[in-house]
Amino acid sequence: MKIPALALMLSASTGFAAAAMPQPAANPIGLWQNPKGTLLVRTRYCGQLLCGNIVWASPKAMADARDAGVTSLIGTELLSDYRRSGAARWTGQVYVPDQGRRFYSTIEQKSANDIRISGCILGGLLCKRQDWTRQ
Template sequence: MKIAGFAPFAPFAIAAFALAISGPAAATQARNGGGAGMVNGAEGIWLNPHGTVAVRTGSCGEKLCGWIVWASRAAQQDAHDSGVEKLIGLELLEDYRPGGSGKWSGTVYVPDMGHSFPSTITRLGAADLKIRGCLIGGFLCKSQIWHKIEKMPEE
């Protein structure tokens, strides 16, 4: 069984929790040595478009990372069926670096595929991120819009 958010090509849905930071602010922080200050405005909880996974973003050294903090029962079961014993706490967004113009680049881990893929995150506003990921050298790409939330969904 594959559910929205964990099906093949959903790496970018999962990626999504991702981070939001304005381009000029990110560039300035990166030049100044970043660290925790580099993710100011990027911290938060982001929900995938299907409402099945939430990720908390935050600083990991001088980069931004994201960890699953909530998943629907169906998403947890799907991940378990794919060999992932514990979905909550799993780092999905790895080492995102500021790229200017409100963009970040990093790697997204897709549990049901068992692989990591290159990914970009673009801030669309205070409450929206566009997550784009590609499977093979810029080909076979998918984008999704993730939304910032203040509290965890209820099932």
């Protein structure tokens, strides 16, 4: 039995056809802003690993980094060596410029436009997390 073209168009416009089609997986590649709006980080694949560099920083973020000995914040690799560790999850290292240190970290893709970055010490006993948004 053939479905009339009008019925097919109506079902597509109401979302029935879209619900049946597989949706593209969330992708961590892109431009992300931290919650305070003081950093923009561009993520990309570095070989088979995920990494991200600072492409913009507020004057306050640059001053905080300078106080910690980081002379040039723009271009700094904030996210490094992330490996996929599950569906929409990666593990690697996050660099905290105002502390001048790297920490064990996870990235969780919460939605297409939201990621959660966590940095931990003491084998994951103490963690801080931030929700970043796609720009």
